[in-house]
Amino acid sequence: MKNTLLLCICLLNTIATVNGQDNNRLEPVQFYSGPIAIDQLKGVIQISPDGMPRADFSIDLNNGSDKEDMAAFGFRGKDSQRVSLRAKQSSSLKAEPAMRRSGEQGAVQSAVFDLLLYANNQLVSQPVSATDIQVVLAPNIQLIRANMAYERSSNQSGETVLRFTARKSFPTELVLVYATDGVGLTIEKTFSKTPVLAKDKIKVTLKITNAGKNKLDKIVVEDDYDSRDFKGEGPGFSEYSGKENDRRLLYRTEIPVLNPGESREVSFEITAQFDIKHVTLPAASASSGNRLLGVSNKIKL
Structure with missing residues (x-):
């Protein structure tokens, strides 16, 4: 347990430098x-x-x-x-x-x-x-x-x-x-099946609700997955390759308009390449005019 805590603290930059002089020397974490x-x-x-x-x-x-x-x-x-x-x-x-x-x-x-x-x-x-x-x-x-x-x-x-x-x-x-201006969306993300095994076809559903008081136009909805774990085909899908080991399966669609209190469901299908375990998948997001309006829950597998 202490080893796990130590890792977390390292990630959170809580280990102090010795006497504030040598940034390469770290004091051991002290536990109560x-x-x-x-x-x-x-x-x-x-x-x-x-x-x-x-x-x-x-x-x-x-x-x-x-x-x-x-x-x-x-x-x-x-x-x-x-x-x-x-x-x-x-x-x-x-x-x-x-x-x-x-x-x-x-x-x-x-x-x-x-x-x-x-x-x-x-x-x-x-x-x-x-x-x-x-x-x-x-x-x-x-x-x-x-x-x-x-x-x-x-x-x-x-x-x-x-x-x-x-x-x-x-x-x-x-x-x-x-x-603070009352403009925003709620996004509920669900998988049709868990756990996810190799070759499973998963229907992903994003329920997007305008929780604000203003009508929203041209809402861009985006979701992404590790392309080594999932594949997707059809409208809205594309692939991205960045730095080493950074390969993503991207899904993107647009909702033309959403009135206050109105909800819209966006669904698409992905296929698991392998058994997917012990991972938290990224959240989906929605934006309009380059302004972030909402972020979904994360799916834990």
């Missing part, structure tokens, strides 16, 4: 292995009409040992809070993750929340038992993409509520891309 565990990470993120996020998080802790212990918990890059717990005692503390925001006012913006958890300035080595994060979007905010699976609902105020949950996980970051 004390008795205090994180039972639950809970959070509410509210995105205001101008796109500004406000986050309120809490960390539920539990000392499952027979001895009292003390440790300081918090998110990476933020102040930690010290807590002392007697044997079998639980407690909760408030915390705020670091956040990066970018984009244009009145157009597409993004917010990235760093959810890596530390104890005594060491990476927490045990998984978080439960993660429950709610994102509340103002009525004019339209989600374009999130990097985690979520459930969507709405409240009495007309706000969209996204709920991200996980069990026995290591939270890393939550990425939200959204439009």
